[in-house]
Amino acid sequence: MARRTRARRGEGDKLRQEILEAAHALLVETGSQDAVSIRAIADRVGVTPPALYMHFPDKDQLFFELCESYFQNFAGALEDATRSVDDPVESLKRAGEAYIRFALENPEHYRVLFMSGGGTPPDRELTELAGFRCFMALVEQVQKAVDLGKFRPVEAFPTGVVLWASVHGLASLLITDDHFPWPAVETLIRNQIETTIGGLLA
């Protein structure tokens, strides 16, 4: 195990940051929160396991903070994709595309955020609250599309679920099934979004 030079008085946050980065790297390598151990993180940073407890009360809290940052990335990606897009239908298409692309570019983040099932209690709350806000933005766009007469007069909330399920379905299948003979990803993304949106057009 490589020794690291001890932090100066004010530099406690440096190790804290390194711990989060190491945890992130290991999560990417193993693909599962359970498979990343406190000991492995400490080893990666070059520190003994108890040192982590100077910065995090326990393992759950450590991963909770990691999730928090993942979710910010995710929400940011969606926002970037739809910023200054007025047409709600176009906005939904771009959000859907950005959603799937984020999942494919950050499969481990996506897995933790949306496919991890149980998860630890604090994680769940976070994902649910922040995720719910993202979802409601989607519902708003659906309502707008209905009001403008571009969509059939569907109920906005359940229709939001249809769209979410559609993009989540493609993203999670692609992440999970490595060996399936997938057609070109670009084609799949386009088909998925065009078909689903197409089913809603007036």
Added chain:
Amino acid sequence: MARRTRARRGEGDKLRQEILEAAHALLVETGSQDAVSIRAIADRVGVTPPALYMHFPDKDQLFFELCESYFQNFAGALEDATRSVDDPVESLKRAGEAYIRFALENPEHYRVLFMSGGGTPPDRELTELAGFRCFMALVEQVQKAVDLGKFRPVEAFPTGVVLWASVHGLASLLITDDHFPWPAVETLIRNQIETTIGGLLA
């Protein structure tokens, strides 16, 4: 730990069956293959852990057999739903509905079969081969719908992916997110299938 009476000479299969049933029950309770230990299975059956090795070479093989039976149930449910349905569009709708219902009624089976990510090597092969056959049946129906002029002239294989992703998306979201304020499941299933199929109609 409750003692069980030792099996008669020819009754080795009885314990074997009990082991599979206990493993299944524990999988349903914990929701994850990793969380079910050899020791817990043995305990549930009323036998010591090494006894399991009389019937299975290792833990992976045990769960592989479990998966195998799950997949038979799944494929059977799809077949039952589409038997003697001639119209390919109707067949696709029924298969989609049966798919989602199977997932919701057997969330642990579904999780193991389609959401478990890595999984053990033998499991993967099985799911991929048997799953691929189910998928190709779906693709056939799509092609038939195109040939009959009921669907737009889409490519059958990538369109099969759209349909699969759509039902998988709803099923896996419902299984994963217990706390989301889901509208009525019946509504969600209907919307998901009608919208996606609707996007393909000629």
Added chain:
DNA sequence: TGTACATCAGTGAACGCGCGTTCACTGATGTAC
């Protein structure tokens, strides 16, 4: 029918492993005089 024996399903103890977390401690860093 009665007894000696072979079979083999299941046992009990142990293996080495990695885990999250605790606790008393050390020793470089910074401070007060």
Added chain:
DNA sequence: TGTACATCAGTGAACGCGCGTTCACTGATGTAC
């Protein structure tokens, strides 16, 4: 400027745990004579 001291980031050893798997064994079951 030099020295004694307080701080506190990080250490080393240990805790109790559950895991999959192994191995020599036991003892009821069934068989051969």
